[in-house]
Amino acid sequence: MANDDLLQPARRQFALSGLALGAAALLPSVAAAQTPAGPAQASGPIVLHGVSPRLTVHALDTFHGSAATGLRIDFSKLEGESYKLIRTVTANANGRSDEPLLIGESYQAGDYEVLLHVDEYFAAKGAKLPAPPFLSKVPVRIRVANIAERIHLPIQFGPWSYTYSRGS
């Protein structure tokens, strides 16, 4: 697939600069810049520009100013009238799933749900909130329309708000 990627540089997701994701790991200066992150960041920015089509998610906790490490996320696809669970992932130290939610053959057009278990996340953090909290299970529903383009889904959430968007 990699060769196929390189043959189509005009397509958004195949820009050669996207190889920086892999190249960055080889450059000591970049690695060093990522090390002394403040308390809010588990690591430096991760660049996805130019990588192959995929769906990736990044969850950030605006209450603590940190990656939402440990957040449980149920990822489902709309099948008929209901969402069918594909798998459950836990946000890693950077607030992402270790693997893309969808990639390669699994990256199919359709309607998907990313369900955030923010109630148990903030309970584990010891946040003092009403019972039940304003936000418990937050469903973020997105549509993959064009599988030639990747979708990055950043989600910022706190106990009283959330924002999501098409990222990069």
Place this chain on the structure above:
Amino acid sequence: MTGITTHVLDITTGRPLSGLQIELYDVATEPPTLLNKTRTNPDGRTDTPILPAASARTGQFELRFHVGDHFKAADGLSDVVPVRFAIFDAAQHYHVPMLCSPWFFSTYRGS
């Protein structure tokens, strides 16, 4: 004031989003129970509270914003945006706005 109100703003124009279909469901039931279905007025609000004060009660609710029908963007990120939240104190007012574009959605407990 008690109950639930909302306000929809289009961040691509900086204006209220008028004519957007919104539904309110009770999601404590299976399947969810439709409580109200309406459209936003020229100010981006509903003419009457989507859950009137007389019906205020604790529970699990979900607003659904039909943004796809409005924006009609082929690559729009979401079609129907659900916002699921709890009323934990029926004596309080729950204002739940939606700031949106075809690729950005933000909600919060407002006032």
